Amino acid sequence: MDSGSLDGVTIRIKSLLDERSGALFHIAAAITIFAIWRIFGMPAPGSLGRIIPLSWFITGLIFGKGRISKLSPLLLTVFLVLSLLWAVSPSVEVLAVSFGLLGVFPGLLDASRKQAGILRAMIPLIPLIFLVPFGGDEPHYATITEDFISPGSGEFGNMRHQLGDPSENIPHHQKLFPALMIPGYPFSIAGVRLMNLLFALISILILSGIYRKSGLYDWKYISVLGILLLPGSSILGLVFPGWAALLFFLLGVRMVDSRRRTLWIVCISFILVLIKIRFVGISAGLLIALIISTERKKKIIYSTAMAGIVILGLLADLILLDGRVFWVRYGNIEFLKIVIIQPVFRFPEVLLAAGSSLVDIESGLIWKAPWIIAGLAGLPVLRRKHPDLLLWLGLPAIFYFFVLIIWSPNAWAGMPAPSGRMLLPLMPVFIASLGCMLKDRKVRILIWLSLGISAVYFAYPVLRFNHADGTDTLVSLIGGQYTSVTEWIPSALRLNLPIFSGWLVLTGLSVWLLIKRNRYSTFIIGIPLLLLAFVSGQSRLAWEAEDIPTEYRSYCSMYPENIDIGNRSHWNFSRERMLVMSNSEDAVILPVPENHDDTVRVSIAFRSLQSGSIPGIELSCGDFRDSIYVSSGIMERPEWVGYFRNRELGHVPENLEEILVQFSFVADTIDIIRISPLSVGDEYGEGHGIYLDRIEFR
Amino acid sequence: MMSAIRSDRLLLIGLASAALFLLRGISGFTVSWALLFTGISLIEKQNRITFISLITAGISLITGDANAGTALILAGSVFGIAGSDSLLPRVAFFASFSVILFEGSLTGILPLFIVSFPALLLKRERWRYSAIAGGIIAGLLICGLPGASAYRILVHDEVHAENAVIWPDPISANLNHPVVLLEAENMDKTDMFIEISAGGMRDSTLMGVIETGGQTHQILPGSNLFRIRETTFPVVITLTRKWQPFNHPVIWIQEAWTVSQSE
The missing domain is CATH 2.60.120 (Jelly Rolls)
Structure with missing residues (x-):
């Protein structure tokens, strides 16, 4: 080979390296992460240690031509440094792994701008879906799919009856969504999940088309952001009806310009109801948007025609389908009572649910997707620049949201299923408004914070599942058991009104500052957050009894034993779990906080269920010992409960009055207290014992 | 050099440190955090790596696990030494690292600490990264993987x-x-x-x-x-x-x- 041809080869290699530096970087990073995982001995080398490098590798393959994404090397470096420290603490391990995954996102976002960009951006996420355990409603939906093909074959565990089903034979899940998954059935769990991934892919493709048509800047990029910015992509590729509903919703919006748009929208509105009744809000929003956007003369005709179609649909369900879609579930007086009672008698709870969707630690979006602040701030811009987009995406979203919280203010979030999934239909409008704010540097920070949180939920899907017990799994993992941060963050379940409303005000203020583009907004928002971080490290002065870690308890059990919210959703008062002391060996042993005064005051809030002699509670600290024997009465039934049933409230812990006792003692050298029950044991009746709620030092 | 530091930044450092000491008391953790925050605040041209230092500093405060908090401050200091453009913040980051080392809750970080000192004096960012990478490798070879001195x-x-x-x-x-x-x-x-x-x-x-x-x-x-x-x-x-x-x-x-x- 002569020197000329050698030079040619060198130049070609150089230009190839230059053109494909992005792709090559991702492949090299995949190899590096794979190797580092093994050299540092990080846990789960067979699952996470393969899937995360695989995501990098696939990103390299689909990246095509282009330079290295700006943030990727930085995030890879962060992974390398944090993974070096993984053995220090489980929290550092979680952060290291999450940064390892976050490093893929800049590549995905860059790839989204290329040809078939949305497809390119979604492919590397596919392996991550298999980290999510097949659970919750997934096997129930899959069993219904199975019933269409091979009834009773038990591929998905034959999970039939479920809490909330109208009867043994009629599940509360409807049949259209499981029917849509039939093509995936032969491939078992992977098949039904891939069908849902397909729904998500088509939804995002339609969404990007809608954005493009509206002239939204960087429409492909923001569509992909739409997937990544949901916490851990929420239910991407999981067997839940959210993405299928979004697909039909967006298809309806896409058809707005077609000649037969009325027919399309009416059909889609019905399909949405057939997927899940709660999507009736989207249907209503679509139909109202249709009426608003038609000529004045046709408005009355359309409204009458639609009312007629709804009546015909309800009759068809009753006569042809034995009422299986609507009547067996909702065509009864009880349902009608709910619709009336919730906004009239339980208005504070409905309001609380609306606030929770933003700030509640378990289900609120500001914690899991802080970009929502920019999404809200962008709405005025969206209204000014793209009013049609706001009408067609916003109105169905608003109606859906109202239906969700009015229908079920106690359980709107659908926990323990992944947080954020219920708010999926709100995503298109908020992502569109976020797209109007992208140029603001502060908004970019919010986006990257959200992407970071999303990466945590991707890598550790189990953290997506909260149980409506007042604690968030991610905060508990990062904060640990001893942090007092939970005292300062809002929870609808453990309602502390000043804190809850304080966070709502702070969120509102943040939105307002972003709208006004205030130059001091970073400081105004940053200072309360910094103060929160400072106070969260102080030693705990209060313990919710159910949060007391094992090392501070001797035995004790939880009430109810099962953490599922289904067991508490019909409680009339507080839905907090309680720590039960029903055996003489049960006890709580807590350290007295540092820097206490000479006299320590301990307040204990509890319920005492008497089924035999009166139970007692004792506090001891060194030589000090004091006790009280007391029994709780039953609380007065709330007025609205009487509209449903006339029964008196049962003698069960959740209906008992709470008792607050205070003990004062001089703490000298002993720095632990012991709280134990008296007059308890197996010889007493069922449920007899002390049900601890909260312990506070003063 | 001090005159070049903007007074509002000094005020921010002072207020944040005072609030931290007031609410959490003076300890190896709080002193190293205050030094890390000082380093971040003194950076003239904020860039992505210093933003990462800010994130690790924030999470270190929230975590209830003292070892995790210290490790995150250490990571923030290392990023700061590698990524900040002027000497003064790098000195603050190094001081933060020093406090962590003498506080003693982490093991296996001495080689990285030793390398960090010449690294902070290097002008070129690339050289600083290389020196720190060398420190990490040396640390692995000599002391093994860093860990917590007190078991969890x-x-x-x-x-x-x-x-x-x-x-x-x-x-x-x-x-x-x-x-x-x-x-x-x-x-x-x-x-x-x-x-x-x-x-x-x-x-x-x-x-x-x-x-x-x-x-x-x-x-x-x-x-x-x-x-x-x-x-x-x-x-x-x-x-x-x-x-x-x-x-x-x-x-x-x-x-x-x-x-x-x-x-």
Whole structure:
């Protein structure tokens, strides 16, 4: 080979390296992460240690031509440094792994701008879906799919009856969504999940088309952001009806310009109801948007025609389908009572649910997707620049949201299923408004914070599942058991009104500052957050009894034993779990906080269920010992409960009055207290014992 | 040099540090955090790497695990030394690192500390990164993987059932929490069973030990059911393996339960 041809080869290699530096970087990073995982001995080398490098590798393959994404090397470096420290603490391990995954996102976002960009951006996420355990409603939906093909074959565990089903034979899940998954059935769990991934892919493709048509800047990029910015992509590729509903919703919006748009929208509105009744809000929003956007003369005709179609649909369900879609579930007086009672008698709870969707630690979006602040701030811009987009995406979203919280203010979030999934239909409008704010540097920070949180939920899907017990799994993992941060963050379940409303005000203020583009907004928002971080490290002065870690308890059990919210959703008062002391060996042993005064005051809030002699509670600290024997009465039934049933409230812990006792003692050298029950044991009746709620030092 | 520092930044540093000391007291953690924050605030041209330092500083405050907090401050300081453009913030980051080293809650960081000093004096960012990478490799070769000087002990959740105590949920011990404790009040001198799976190694030598009273039982790789006679609580299960490349040692305590003498 002569020197000329050698030079040619060198130049070609150089230009190839230059053109494909992005792709090559991702492949090299995949190899590096794979190797580092093994050299540092990080846990789960067979699952996470393969899937995360695989995501990098696939990103390299689909990246095509282009330079290295700006943030990727930085995030890879962060992974390398944090993974070096993984053995220090489980929290550092979680952060290291999450940064390892976050490093893929800049590549995905860059790839989204290329040809078939949305497809390119979604492919590397596919392996991550298999980290999510097949659970919750997934096997129930899959069993219904199975019933269409091979009834009773038990591929998905034959999970039939479920809490909330109208009867043994009629599940509360409807049949259209499981029917849509039939093509995936032969491939078992992977098949039904891939069908849902397909729904998500088509939804995002339609969404990007809608954005493009509206002239939204960087429409492909923001569509992909739409997937990544949901916490851990929420239910991407999981067997839940959210993405299928979004697909039909967006298809309806896409058809707005077609000649037969009325027919399309009416059909889609019905399909949405057939997927899940709660999507009736989207249907209503679509139909109202249709009426608003038609000529004045046709408005009355359309409204009458639609009312007629709804009546015909309800009759068809009753006569042809034995009422299986609507009547067996909702065509009864009880349902009608709910619709009336919730906004009239339980208005504070409905309001609380609306606030929770933003700030509640378990289900609120500001914690899991802080970009929502920019999404809200962008709405005025969206209204000014793209009013049609706001009408067609916003109105169905608003109606859906109202239906969700009015229908079920106690359980709107659908926990323990992944947080954020219920708010999926709100995503298109908020992502569109976020797209109007992208140029603001502060908004970019919010986006990257959200992407970071999303990466945590991707890598550790189990953290997506909260149980409506007042604690968030991610905060508990990062904060640990001893942090007092939970005292300062809002929870609808453990309602502390000043804190809850304080966070709502702070969120509102943040939105307002972003709208006004205030130059001091970073400081105004940053200072309360910094103060929160400072106070969260102080030693705990209060313990919710159910949060007391094992090392501070001797035995004790939880009430109810099962953490599922289904067991508490019909409680009339507080839905907090309680720590039960029903055996003489049960006890709580807590350290007295540092820097206490000479006299320590301990307040204990509890319920005492008497089924035999009166139970007692004792506090001891060194030589000090004091006790009280007391029994709780039953609380007065709330007025609205009487509209449903006339029964008196049962003698069960959740209906008992709470008792607050205070003990004062001089703490000298002993720095632990012991709280134990008296007059308890197996010889007493069922449920007899002390049900601890909260312990506070003063 | 001091005149170049904007007064508003000094005010921010002062206020943040004062608030931190007031609310959390003065300790190695708070001093190193204040120095890290000083370094971040003094950076003239904020860039992405310094933003990462800010993120680690923020999370270090929230975490209730003191070791994790210190490790995150260390990571923030290392990023700061590598990524900040002027000497003064780099000195603050190095000072933060020094406090962590002398505080002593992390092990295996001395080589990185030694390398950080010349690194902070280097003008070129690329050289600083190279020096720190060298420090990391040297640290791995000399001291092994950094870890916590005080072990994190997990106390397993027990359930009282009839005359027995059971630990029904699986729990694991690995390098970042190598000790698991099983406690049961007033259950001494009963027999107990512990179902254990251990692995992640490339050999079949000792993985860990079960200690109770004077008894010690060895845990070897694989699945085993241990019967411990006349147990004295607490039962301590310790992963004794240290870090070695290409090994991922883990002990899973699948289930444990006590039995009465008659059984």
